[in-house]
Amino acid sequence: MYVVVAGAGQVGTEIAKNLLDEGHSVAVIEHDKKRLESIETLDVLALEGNAASPQKLAEAGINSADMLIAVTGSDEVNIIACIVAKSKGCKTIARISNADYVKEGMVAGKLEIFHADVAICPDMVTATQISKMLLLPSLVQSGELSKGRSVVIELKLTPGCSSISRMPGSIKLPHGAHISAVSRFGAVLRPELSGEFKEDDRVIVVLEKKESVPEVERAFGLGAGECKAVGDRLETGMQKIVIVGATRTGIQVAKELEGTRIVMLIDMDEAKCAEATTQLSTTLVIRGDARDPEVLTGEGVEDAGAFVATTDNTEFNMLTCLLAR
Incomplete structure (x- = not known):
């Protein structure tokens, strides 16, 4: 695959390196001479100039490219580059930093006006990940799962509970509930790779309805109310x-x-x-x-x-x- 990368900053350089490691051909456009000198150490076609320029994009081989990845520091340059590339039949990915343009961290297939197949807002992606780390598993918010019907809970396996030393597959959960992950000593493990449950494990369970919480607690050998249900969410004390x-x-x-x-x-x-x-x-x-x-x-x-x-x-x-x- 032939890919044109617009922007040779930290992100653009890493993208170029990864593409080369995967065996793809890469061209990079950068207006800053110092950054261009750095990228020239890689086996890429390095071009100095404005990535929004149709002429410069043509020099980079946009007419025969399979994809454009626009990650300059300017949203407008990225958008214009995508417009030009799309007119040549390229797939396009753009970094969009301004929240006025995008409302989600990563949007696919919804930005036809910008001619971007995928738009990524790094700040929003980071914020969403931080929020999930803080809210999951302590927040059971139903909006993201099954249109508000599903919930996510965390169960801490306290000393003496009957599920310790048992395999995840041996826990009989109610219909619509499944173990999503096991957190152990700071590492998040897939249930099929976690082995037997251990004391102080934190088990993440996805349920179709919050009414199943008591049954899940019993299945793990925990007392009623261990999850401390509050309205439509579950709290663990991080207020x-x-x-x-x-x-x-x-x-x-x-x-x-x-x-x-x-x-x-x-x-x-x-x-x-x-x-x-x-x-x-x-x-x-x-x-x-x-x-x-x-x-x-x-x-x-x-x-x-x-x-x-x-x-x-x-x-x-x-x-x-x-x-x-």
């Missing part, structure tokens, strides 16, 4: 979540958590805090330096069930997480 960084990712995480958790968002930048306030409804937005222990203590971080750092500075994120611990 308060602190987010540091009013970035697009941080704001999106807060949006996805609002209504199910108490959310606090901290950032030093006054303008970013003001913008976050306009986008969020129930999140408490605080202007402050999360590296300052007094700020963390004053805002009650010690009571939080989770602390999430989403700034653009990796060292800052690591430091604030260490302080929060």
Whole structure:
């Protein structure tokens, strides 16, 4: 397969490397000379110029290419490149960072107006993954499964429960329920590979209806109410979540958590805090330096069930997480 990659930043370079490793032919278009010099060390056709230019795309062989992957730092360049490529019969994938263009982390087949077969918003993908880590398994939200009818629960195998030392397949679950995963010592295992259940395992079970929860608890040898059902969701105690960084990712995480958790968002930048306030409804937005222990203590971080750092500075994120611990 012949692939044209628009953009030789970190993402574009990694994509090019992976495609080469899979045996594909690759052309890369990049306007920045320094980035281009780096990509030239790979076995690719490296071209300097504007990836939105029909002429430059033609030089890259777009007329005979199988796919265009547009991952420049500009949404508009990515979109225009897709429009040109689509007119030549290419499959197209675009990175779209602006939430005004896409409402989901990854969209396939819904952006005909942009001529992109697949559009990926990295910030939204990251935010969705963070939210799922925080909410699954403690949140049983039925909207994503079977149009609101299914639920997901977590069962912690406490000492003495009858399911310990048994194989997942030996647990007789009610109709419509199945074991999705087993969390053990921080690793997530497929049930068929997890072996016998062990003490303190956390078992993720998907059910067609929440009314089956008591029967599932009995099947695992747990007492009634172990999952602590609350309305349409199940809680495990992570009620308060602190987010540091009013970035697009941080704001999106807060949006996805609002209504199910108490959310606090901290950032030093006054303008970013003001913008976050306009986008969020129930999140408490605080202007402050999360590296300052007094700020963390004053805002009650010690009571939080989770602390999430989403700034653009990796060292800052690591430091604030260490302080929060």
